[in-house]
Amino acid sequence: MKLPRRTFLHLAAGAAALPAVTRLARAQAYPARPITMIVPFAAGGPTDTIARIVIEGMRASLGQPVIIENVGGADGSIAIGRAARAAPDGYTISIGNVATHVLNGAAYSLSYDLLNDLDAISLLTDAPAFIIAKNAVPAKDLKELIVWLKANPDKMSAGTFATWGRLFGAYFQSSTGTRIQFVPYRGAAPAMQDLIAGHIDLMFDQAANTLPQLRNGKIKAYAVAAMTRLALAPDVATMDEAGVPGFHLSVWHGMWAPKGTPKDIIAKLNSAVVNALGNPVMRQKLADLGQEIPSRDQQTPAVLSAYQKAQADKWWPIVKAANIKGE
Numbered sequence: 001m002k003l004p005r006r007t008f009l010h011l012a013a014g015a016a017a018l019p020a021v022t023r024l025a026r027a028q029a030y031p032a033r034p035i036t037m038i039v040p041f042a043a044g045g046p047t048d049t050i051a052r053i054v055i056e057g058m059r060a061s062l063g064q065p066v067i068i069e070n071v072g073g074a075d076g077s078i079a080i081g082r083a084a085r086a087a088p089d090g091y092t093i094s095i096g097n098v099a100t101h102v103l104n105g106a107a108y109s110l111s112y113d114l115l116n117d118l119d120a121i122s123l124l125t126d127a128p129a130f131i132i133a134k135n136a137v138p139a140k141d142l143k144e145l146i147v148w149l150k151a152n153p154d155k156m157s158a159g160t161f162a163t164w165g166r167l168f169g170a171y172f173q174s175s176t177g178t179r180i181q182f183v184p185y186r187g188a189a190p191a192m193q194d195l196i197a198g199h200i201d202l203m204f205d206q207a208a209n210t211l212p213q214l215r216n217g218k219i220k221a222y223a224v225a226a227m228t229r230l231a232l233a234p235d236v237a238t239m240d241e242a243g244v245p246g247f248h249l250s251v252w253h254g255m256w257a258p259k260g261t262p263k264d265i266i267a268k269l270n271s272a273v274v275n276a277l278g279n280p281v282m283r284q285k286l287a288d289l290g291q292e293i294p295s296r297d298q299q300t301p302a303v304l305s306a307y308q309k310a311q312a313d314k315w316w317p318i319v320k321a322a323n324i325k326g327e
Contacts, residue, residue, distance in 0.1 A: 158202035
């Protein structure tokens, strides 16, 4: 049957508008059920704690709960592999950090591409790393510690428990000309327990683990690897101030979805994150953990994607040169 020209054009215009209508309907309907967030470490650790605070703030915007699935092992690479292979429908998202989404790309032979198999949602937090020690270590500052380490190579032990911790240790040794015995741990908690008990001498740790023990006087801190002192630990010198200029390393966190997740869904998830990070209660909870929240203009998918790539360009050569391998 031959349609009149006016009828044909009307139907054609309606068909052309269908994809836009479908996208709008999908965005309005999403999410229709709970969302799963894959956390690449055990419950109770810094990444898990940050995740729980952020999703608490996201719930109001999404109208659905976000359920955490903790998947440990292989420095988070198993979990992120699962997240990368999930259906790109917005119902599986993941949180990760500089180790899981940058360093593992150089330390492990992965079955997925960290930079291309995930879609960025938002940068979440940033926290500088600390050099900490058991209270019995006699050096009163980092300069004295470095002098002692140079005079006594391999005499001090340092607990490491993640790719970024091993990187920090290797980077510290190469920057200071020292040698330390590294003791691997399965997580931050057992390493911290051994540091407090005096079984190891040093640790390279992030603020969320360090600050509670530092406040309680159970450990000492020699320096923070940031450009400025941390507000919650104003007495701890920066690495620049302590005599190791340019030594900066932070444990930042971000959120991702599987590659191919519709942009309107990414936008809705990003909006929920922005609202959560703008909530004063959530901000205070994160600040209490020593987490710094990026400015609003830094909370975009494009910023996280570019930052992840820049971090890979910076750290991958160092990881490979230090021969840091996944454990």
